[in-house]
Amino acid sequence: MPKALLEIRRHFLNRYIDSRFTAMPVQEVFSTIYNQNLWGDGEAGHYSGPGSHSPDIIGPYIEAIQEFAGPSKGQLSALDVGCGDFNVGSQIAPLFASYIGCDVVKSVVETNRERYESEFLVIDATKDKTPSADVIFIREVLQHLSNADISKVIRNLGEWKYLIVTESHYSGIHFEPNLDITTGPFARRSGKQSGVVLHEHPFNLDYGRCEIICEVPSNSASKNLVTYLYTRA
Numbered sequence: 001m002p003k004a005l006l007e008i009r010r011h012f013l014n015r016y017i018d019s020r021f022t023a024m025p026v027q028e029v030f031s032t033i034y035n036q037n038l039w040g041d042g043e044a045g046h047y048s049g050p051g052s053h054s055p056d057i058i059g060p061y062i063e064a065i066q067e068f069a070g071p072s073k074g075q076l077s078a079l080d081v082g083c084g085d086f087n088v089g090s091q092i093a094p095l096f097a098s099y100i101g102c103d104v105v106k107s108v109v110e111t112n113r114e115r116y117e118s119e120f121l122v123i124d125a126t127k128d129k130t131p132s133a134d135v136i137f138i139r140e141v142l143q144h145l146s147n148a149d150i151s152k153v154i155r156n157l158g159e160w161k162y163l164i165v166t167e168s169h170y171s172g173i174h175f176e177p178n179l180d181i182t183t184g185p186f187a188r189r190s191g192k193q194s195g196v197v198l199h200e201h202p203f204n205l206d207y208g209r210c211e212i213i214c215e216v217p218s219n220s221a222s223k224n225l226v227t228y229l230y231t232r233a
């Protein structure tokens with residue numbers, strides 16, 4: 001099929017999928033994504049997608065967190081907001097003195113409790129205040145949320161010293177941060193040359209220092225997975 005036709009087909013398919021999720025509560029959106037395996041063909045009902053499993057993607061991220069945690073920071077408490085199937089969290093949790101995973105999908109949290117020793121909480125971060133921790137991780141979560149929902153999550157975060165945020169970004173030259181989407185299975189990158197940048201408008205996160213500690217090509221063309229480390233002022 002010619003590329004232009006493929007683009008048109010993708011556009012209408014995306015619009016159809018978006019329309020299914022418009023006005024759904026966040027908990028229902030992500031439960032549906034898991035129940036219907038919309039992030040891929042992993043284990044039914046408990047698969048957070050290739051970004052949570054592909055060794056080329058998660059390997060450099062885990063190394064970056066190992067470097068961050070290092071010998072001096074090994075006593076820090078950590079909170080993982082939107083921990084998903086915990087394939088990534090389980091590999092970095094041993095670097096911290098304590099590690100709590102939380103997710104909006106109850107069945108995902110229940111399965112994690114059966115499989116892993118960390119503590120898990122059912123939390124909808126657009127509604128519930130999260131616990132405080134020295135380090136808060138939010139990995140590949142905000143990219144699926146509308147700007148209104150992201151603003152709620154930022155307001156609901158407990159206290160942190162370090163905030164580590166991983167987001168899928170369009171990697172071409174015409175990058176425009178924070179273009180809005182409907183909360184759902186697609187990341188901002190889908191059909192848009194964008195990605196979430198918390199220190200840019202309209203979020204304007206308050207922080208002391210910001211650095212990119214990991215950047216790897218994601219599983220789709222023209223997209224990178226970028227990890228920001230924010231340090232409190």
Ligand SMILES: C[S@@+](CC[C@H](N)C(=O)[O-])C[C@H]1O[C@@H](n2cnc3c(N)ncnc32)[C@H](O)[C@@H]1O
Pocket residue numbers: 026030048049051052081082083084085086087088089102103104105108123124125126127138139140141144
């Ligand atoms: C793509 S998965 C990423 C999972 C994990 N962070 C990782 O990197 O492997 C996104 C996760 O965020 C969760 N999530 C989305 N919105 C949330 C919210 N408002 N509160 C808590 N978890 C949320 C979803 O249920 C899903 O498990």
